[in-house]
Every structure is written in C-alpha cells, then in structure tokens.
Amino acid sequence: DQQVKQNSPSLSVQEGRISILNCDYTNSMFDYFLWYKKYPAEGPTFLISISSIKDKNEDGRFTVFLNKSAKHLSLHIVPSQPGDSAVYFCAASRGAGNNRKLIWGLGTSLAVNP
Amino acid sequence: NAGVTQTPKFQVLKTGQSMTLQCAQDMNHEYMSWYRQDPGMGLRLIHYSVGAGITDQGEVPNGYNVSRSTTEDFPLRLLSAAPSQTSVYFCASSYSYYQGYEQYFGPGTRLTVT
Numbered sequence: 041d042q043q044v045k046q047n048s049p050s051l052s053v054q055e056g057r058i059s060i061l062n063c064d065y066t067n068s069m070f071d072y073f074l075w076y077k078k079y080p081a082e083g084p085t086f087l088i089s090i091s092s093i094k095d096k097n098e099d100g101r102f103t104v105f106l107n108k109s110a111k112h113l114s115l116h117i118v119p120s121q122p123g124d125s126a127v128y129f130c131a132a133s134r135g136a137g138n139n140r141k142l143i144w145g146l147g148t149s150l151a152v153n154p
Numbered sequence: 155n156a157g158v159t160q161t162p163k164f165q166v167l168k169t170g171q172s173m174t175l176q177c178a179q180d181m182n183h184e185y186m187s188w189y190r191q192d193p194g195m196g197l198r199l200i201h202y203s204v205g206a207g208i209t210d211q212g213e214v215p216n217g218y219n220v221s222r223s224t225t226e227d228f229p230l231r232l233l234s235a236a237p238s239q240t241s242v243y244f245c246a247s248s249y250s251y252y253q254g255y256e257q258y259f260g261p262g263t264r265l266t267v268t
Contacts, residue, residue, distance in 0.1 A: 072254055083158070083244050083259030084197070129197065133254025138204070140252040146196040 043067050044132050046145040053152050059117040061148050063130030066111065070132040070143075075104060075115050078127045078147070087128075088115070120152045156180050160245050160260035167235040167267045175230040175263050177245030185248040186228040187212070187257070188220065190241040197244070203228055204251050235267045 045064045053059045063073075071092040076084035090097040090104045090113070097104050103116045117124055130145040161176045179186065187202035199212030203222040217239060219231040228247075232239060242264050246257040 074256065081262070083246070083261050085259070086256045089256060135254070137252060138210070140254045142199070142254040144197045146194065 042146070043070075044130055044143045044145040046128075046130055046148045048148050049146075050149040050151070053120045053150065055122055055152055055154050056119045059115075059120045059124065059150055059152065061115040061117075061128050061130075061150065063113045063115075063145055064111060065113075065132050065143075067132075067134060067143075068108075068111065069134040072133045073104070073106060073113050074131045074133075075102075076129045076131065077124075078129065084129060117150075120150075122152050122154050125150060125152045158245055158247055158258050158260035160243075160263050162263060163261065165263060165265050167232070167265065169236060169267060171235050172231070172233050173235065175232075175243055175245075175265075177228045177230065177260060178226050179228075179245075179247040179258070180226065181247060181249075181258065182225060183247035183249055183258075184225065184251055185253075185257075186222070187246045187248075187253075188218070188228070188230045189244045189246065190214065191244060191262075192241050199253075200230065200243075202253065232265075235265075237267045239265065240267045241265060 074089040075087040077087050078084040088102050106113045127147045127149045129147045133142045158179045184205045188200040189197045198214045201220040203209045209220050244262050245260040248257040
C-alpha cells in the first residue's frame with residue numbers, strides 16, 4: 041500500500057515556465073513533508089519541507105503547497121531551469137520519538153527543455 | 155566539511171561473498187541510516203542508528219548487519235550476498251534524533267551480485 045503517491049512518473053517543461061510536481065498521501069497522521077531532488081549517480085539532496093500546520097513554504101524559486109483536506113502537496117518551480125532536470129521525491133513523516141517513520145514516494149522525473 | 159562519504163562507489167560480488175559498505179559523516183550527526191533504491195520501489199530503509207552503540211531495523215533489514223561504534227561511522231555489512239541485494243545503497247545522516255526530518259545523503263554505492 042503506497043501511502044505517498046507521486047502519480048506522474050515524468051514531466052517535461054520548457055525553460056522559464058512553471059514546473060508543478062504533485063504528491064498525494066493517504067494517512068492524515070503525516071505531520072511533516074519533504075521534497076528531495078536527485079541527479080543521476082548522486083544521492084538525494086534535500087530541497088524544501090513543510091509542516092502540517094502550514095499551507096505554504098517558499099524558498100527562492102521553490103514553493104511547496106499543502107492542502108490537508110485533499111491530502112495533497114505540490115512543489116512549484118518558477119522559473120524552471122535546465123539544471124532543475126532531476127528526479128524529485130516527495131516524503132512524509134509521522135509518529136513520535138523512536139516510532140517516527142518516514143515514507144517516500146517513487147519519484148517524478150522532471151525534464152526542463154532549453 | 156566532506157558531508158557524508160561512502161565507499162566504494164561500485165562493487166561486483168559473487169553470490170555468497172561478504173562485504174562491508176562504508177559510510178562516514180563529519181557533521182556530528184547522531185542519526186544515520188542506510189537505504190536501498192531499486193527501480194519502481196523508491197527508497198527503502200534498511201537499518202538506522204540514533205547514536206553510537208544504538209541501531210535498529212528499518213523496513214528491509216534481512217541480509218544486512220550494522221553497528222555504530224563511533225558517531226562518525228556507520229558501516230553496512232552483507233554477510234552472504236544474494237542477487238536480490240543488487241541495488242544502489244545510500245547512507246544518510248541527520249541533525250535530528252528521529253526519522254522524518256532533513257537528511258544529508260552520500261553519493262551512493264552501486265552493488266551488483268552475480
């Protein structure tokens with residue numbers, strides 16, 4: 041049972057336009073969400089996060105939106121650049137202390153075309 | 155800061171052989187973890203540690219052993235390699251004691267078991 045779903049395996053966007061990557065989750069107990077970016081042959085790199093008490097977090101060209109009622113979050117990249125071409129993973133965490141768990145989505149491959 | 159380092163980058167093993175994947179971090183993080191990434195499966199947690207001398211199992215621990223004698227190092231041992239362990243392995247560390255927060259990943263070890 042995939043608790044964190046990234047339903048689009050791939051996305052292609054023109055340079056300068058907006059990229060929107062989506063993530064859905066099934067467990068309302070998730071209270072913290074993260075986005076990671078991964079280039080080929082490298083480890084994932086933390087990009088941006090959001091707590092469930094917020095509905096938006098912004099960091100430069102990257103903004104994450106959280107819609108708790110829809111159990112949906114999205115990552116917006118504006119403007120998109122060719123260097124943004126990578127696989128983007130959504131992850132969600134829940135629980136307290138040593139029982140805290142992190143669940144990963146399967147990733148969306150973003151291609152930004154010059 | 156070197157961040158999280160992993161050795162080797164590539165390894166080919168025969169079925170039944172043993173080996174240790176090395177991981178080290180220089181950020182004084184207490185939390186360290188090992189993941190494997192397989193096509194269509196996302197990132198899956200193998201083992202983790204919340205400090206020197208403390209380790210615990212993740213989602214897919216079978217066939218792997220870990221120990222944590224120092225804050226810096228967290229090696230992953232394959233006692234008897236199997237083809238099902240062919241994967242890309244990532245080590246990660248975090249400032250948080252618990253799962254679910256920002257982690258720093260190493261570059262990965264690509265392991266092939268024939």
